[in-house]
Amino acid sequence: MLRAVITDLDGTFLGADSQPLPANMDALRRAAAAGCQIMAATGRHYPFVQALLQQLGVPAWVLSANGARVHAPDGSLFAAANLAPALVQKLVQPELAMGAEMALYLDDRRLACRYHGGGLDWYAQAAEQLDSLADYHGRDVAKIVYCGEPALLARIEADILYRFEGQLALTYSQDCYLEVMAPGVSKGSALLNVLQQLDIDPADCAAFGDALNDAEMLALVGYPHVMANASAALRQRVPQAPVIGHHAEAAVAQALARWFA
Numbered sequence: 473m474l475r476a477v478i479t480d481l482d483g484t485f486l487g488a489d490s491q492p493l494p495a496n497m498d499a500l501r502r503a504a505a506a507g508c509q510i511m512a513a514t515g516r517h518y519p520f521v522q523a524l525l526q527q528l529g530v531p532a533w534v535l536s537a538n539g540a541r542v543h544a545p546d547g548s549l550f551a552a553a554n555l556a557p558a559l560v561q562k563l564v565q566p567e568l569a570m571g572a573e574m575a576l577y578l579d580d581r582r583l584a585c586r587y588h589g590g591g592l593d594w595y596a597q598a599a600e601q602l603d604s605l606a607d608y609h610g611r612d613v614a615k616i617v618y619c620g621e622p623a624l625l626a627r628i629e630a631d632i633l634y635r636f637e638g639q640l641a642l643t644y645s646q647d648c649y650l651e652v653m654a655p656g657v658s659k660g661s662a663l664l665n666v667l668q669q670l671d672i673d674p675a676d677c678a679a680f681g682d683a684l685n686d687a688e689m690l691a692l693v694g695y696p697h698v699m700a701n702a703s704a705a706l707r708q709r710v711p712q713a714p715v716i717g718h719h720a721e722a723a724v725a726q727a728l729a730r731w732f733a
Contacts, residue, residue: 474731475676476509478535478663478689479724481516481524482645483682484699488720497528499725502732504530509670511535513659515615515645515685517577518543537577538643538685539662540614540653551665552579553654557610559639563632563652564605564616570628572620572650574605576613583608615657618650625650643685647703651685660688678731680716680724682706697727 477500479485487493504510510532512521518536525532531545542551555563564574564585576583582599602608618628629642629650641653659681667674675694679686682699687709690696696713698706700723707715717723 473676474503474506474508474678474695475672476511476667476670476678477503477728478511478513478677478679478693480659480681480683480686480689481512481514481521483701483719484680484686485512485724486719487722492524492527493722493725495722495725499722499728499732500528500532501530503728504532506732509533509672511663511666513539513663513679513681513686513689515649515651517582518579522547533666535659535662535666537614538641538645538651538653538657539659540577540657541579542662542666550669551662552614553657555610555613555616555640555652555654557613559636560610560613560616561608562635564608564610566604566606568628568631568635569618570620570624570631572618572624572628575599575617575619576605576608577615577617578612579614614653616652617645618652619648620650622647643687644703644705645683645685658688659686660690660692663689663692678728680727682719684709697724699723 500510513535515538521534534543540553544550574585584599585602585605641657643651674692677693678695679689679693680697682702684705690710690713698713698715700718716727
């Protein structure tokens, strides 16, 4: 018996226009009606997911900022992990960012800093814009996002790993987004925490994802699913997961039909 359904949002549950697909929404409603726990696991900011859940209309857990925040279905904060302020102050310095644009995720808002404009425009929508983060105090930060070309991000990643080995968790939500959280933070660790609270065996869960930040989550559950549009890096990390259809074609709903016609 399937006891929980966990889905990533962008590139997985949402369509090509980053809006929820009716078929996917209906599939989650059927799963909830059958007694399943519904969970959204995303790199996105929690307020965005709140708006989505209003459309869904069923109680759901939210694992946001790649698991740095977990909210229960009633909206209460279940778990939180912040980056150490001293590390944040170092991570946002221009010499480490190397010209990449940055966004900081806080509970009440997002802070965005652009050096040359462009790639962060969509990602940091509705964020507070700053000319520089060099003097930021570093408190209450759930995650930092660096936005840039993959080659630039690879250099930043290597520098972070060299300077702060073991002190941070790094992942990618897309090739152009390097994301940094507190050590041990991932969608997988957050999910395990929730499942233990609910006394649910991960083997009785289905999960869906498309990017590297979904790897730990997919490796944990009994029924992992990788989207046809998933990154090659994710497929390599979870080779046991079957590849289903494209996110723009409501493949989540098609897969869930196996349990909930």
